[in-house]
Amino acid sequence: MESVIRPWSELEQSYDGTILLGNGASIAVSSRFAYRSLLECVRQRESLAEDARRLFDFFETEDFELILRIVWQASNVNKSLRIEDARTREAYLSIRECLIQAVRDVHPEHHEVSRQLPCIYDFLKRFDTVISLNYDLIVYWTMTYGLDKNDHHRFKDCFLARGVFAEDWQRLRALYGDEQSNTLVFYPHGSLVLCRNRIEHEHKIHIRGAGLLESILERWQSEEVVPLFVSEGTYKQKVNSIQNSFYLSTVYREVLVEPRESLVILGWGMGEHDIHLLKRMAGTGIQRVAVSVFRRDHAYCNRASQLIKDNLGQDVRIDFFDSESPGCWNKPPENQ
Known part of the structure; x- marks a missing residue:
C-alpha cells in the first residue's frame, strides 16, 4: 500500500x-x-598533494x-617548540587551500539565494527549534534576513x-x-560560521550579509582559526568529532534530548x-513526525517509516508531505 503524500x-x-x-x-x-x-x-x-592524501587514508576519513x-x-606544536618541519606545514597549507577552494566551488554567494530567504524565513519561524545538519550558510542568512524585518520574531543560535x-x-x-x-x-554537525x-x-564568526562567506574563508587563511563542522564521515567518526567539541557535544547531549511532541524532517535522507x-x-515524547518526500518517492516513504518506528517507537504517527508543495521551505504559498 502506497503512503499518502499530502501538501x-x-x-x-x-x-x-x-x-x-x-x-x-x-x-x-x-x-x-548536490555533491x-x-x-x-x-x-x-x-589538487590534493600526495602527503595530504596519505593523511586522509591514514586516519580513514x-x-x-x-x-x-x-x-x-x-x-x-612544531612552531612553539621551534622544530623545523616544512613538510607538515606544506601539508596543512595544501589541505587548507583545497578546503577553501572546495567551499568556493560548491557554496553559492548571498546574492544567488537572497530571493529565497523570505520564504524560508516565513517557513522556519513557525518552529520553536531548528536543527540543521547542514554546515552551509542558508539558515544563517535566513536569520540575518529576519533581523531587518522587525516582525517581533527572533531567531537565536545561542x-x-x-x-x-x-x-x-535554555534561558534564551x-x-x-x-x-x-x-x-x-x-x-x-557544526557550521561554516563556527571556528x-x-x-x-x-x-x-560575526559578519552580516553578503560578505560573510569570503570573510570566513579569509579567517581560515589567517591561520588564527580552523573551521568547526563535520562535513563527512562514518557514524563512529562523526560521533568522535562531536565528542571533541564543547558546542557539538552540548547539542548532542542536551538539545536533541529535549522533550518534544512533534518533529518535522525536511530533506534528510x-x-x-x-x-x-x-x-x-x-x-523525548515525540508523538507525530512529518517527513518531506521529493518527487513522490514511495520507496523512501517505506524506508523512512520503518526507521522512524524502529528508533522512535511503533506508535508514532507519521505524515508525509510533498517537499515542493506551496509554502514548504523555499516555495511561496499559493496566495502569492
Missing part, C-alpha cells in the same frame, strides 16, 4: 515544534550543494575539518555578543524586549551515518 498546507497547523533539516533542503536552494563530498570535489580537481585540525595542531556559546542556552527560549515569539537554531582557535576555544541523531530523540 504541506494540510499539515502545518499540527507541526510547530522541532524541524530537522538535511542536505536536500540546501539542494532545493541551490543545485551546487558527493567536499573531498570528492577536490579529488576531481586533482573524508572529513576535511578533522584532518585540517590535526595538521594545524601539529604545525602549531551564541552571545562576543560569539561565545551560551552554556545555559524566554521572550525578551518586544519579542512575541522566537526560534532556537542549532547545528549538530576554533589555537587553544580550542570555539566561537562564531536518513543515512546510516546520521541515524544516531534520531536515536538521541527516542524517549
Whole structure:
C-alpha cells in the first residue's frame, strides 16, 4: 500500500515544534550543494598533494575539518617548540587551500539565494527549534534576513555578543524586549560560521550579509582559526568529532534530548551515518513526525517509516508531505 503524500498546507497547523533539516533542503536552494563530498570535489580537481592524501587514508576519513585540525595542531606544536618541519606545514597549507577552494566551488554567494530567504524565513519561524545538519550558510542568512524585518520574531543560535556559546542556552527560549515569539537554531554537525582557535576555544564568526562567506574563508587563511563542522564521515567518526567539541557535544547531549511532541524532517535522507541523531530523540515524547518526500518517492516513504518506528517507537504517527508543495521551505504559498 502506497503512503499518502499530502501538501504541506494540510499539515502545518499540527507541526510547530522541532524541524530537522538535511542536505536536500540546501539542494532545493541551490543545485551546487548536490555533491558527493567536499573531498570528492577536490579529488576531481586533482589538487590534493600526495602527503595530504596519505593523511586522509591514514586516519580513514573524508572529513576535511578533522584532518585540517590535526595538521594545524601539529604545525602549531612544531612552531612553539621551534622544530623545523616544512613538510607538515606544506601539508596543512595544501589541505587548507583545497578546503577553501572546495567551499568556493560548491557554496553559492548571498546574492544567488537572497530571493529565497523570505520564504524560508516565513517557513522556519513557525518552529520553536531548528536543527540543521547542514554546515552551509542558508539558515544563517535566513536569520540575518529576519533581523531587518522587525516582525517581533527572533531567531537565536545561542551564541552571545562576543560569539561565545551560551552554556545555559535554555534561558534564551524566554521572550525578551518586544519579542512575541522566537526560534532556537542549532547545528549538530557544526557550521561554516563556527571556528576554533589555537587553544580550542570555539566561537562564531560575526559578519552580516553578503560578505560573510569570503570573510570566513579569509579567517581560515589567517591561520588564527580552523573551521568547526563535520562535513563527512562514518557514524563512529562523526560521533568522535562531536565528542571533541564543547558546542557539538552540548547539542548532542542536551538539545536533541529535549522533550518534544512533534518533529518535522525536511530533506534528510536518513543515512546510516546520521541515524544516531534520531536515536538521541527516542524517549523525548515525540508523538507525530512529518517527513518531506521529493518527487513522490514511495520507496523512501517505506524506508523512512520503518526507521522512524524502529528508533522512535511503533506508535508514532507519521505524515508525509510533498517537499515542493506551496509554502514548504523555499516555495511561496499559493496566495502569492
